[in-house]
Amino acid sequence: MMSCLSGFACIILAAVEWMLLTGPGGQTIQLNPDHIVSTRPPRGNEHFHKDIHCLIHTTDGKLVTVQETCERVQELREDIEP
Numbered sequence: 486m487m488s489c490l491s492g493f494a495c496i497i498l499a500a501v502e503w504m505l506l507t508g509p510g511g512q513t514i515q516l517n518p519d520h521i522v523s524t525r526p527p528r529g530n531e532h533f534h535k536d537i538h539c540l541i542h543t544t545d546g547k548l549v550t551v552q553e554t555c556e557r558v559q560e561l562r563e564d565i566e567p
Contacts, residue, residue, distance in 0.1 A: 502565045506541075507552040509534040514551060518562045520544045524555040 503515040522542045527533045527550075533540075539555040540548055551558065 504558070504561050504565065506549075506558065506561075509537055509550055509552070511552075514549060516541065516543075516549060518565050521558075521562065524558050526555055 501517055501519075504518050506514045506516055508514045520543045522544055524539055524541050527537055527540055533550060536552050537550045539551050539553055539558050541551060541558065542548055553561075
């Protein structure tokens, strides 16, 4: 939504709906669904905690590990995006 005051200044208001996911230690992770580049399940368990079921790659190059399955992450993402 955009609001302009007498044509001098415009303010753009944007609402972001965050995905609430569960990290490896049970902590809540808030993630902007627009920042997700890709998801994949971990290959083997030698590098990640046994409770990690999905690796999320983000636009800023980070890797977010969560307990939810990649299918569940995609469902949550679809529920938020129009």
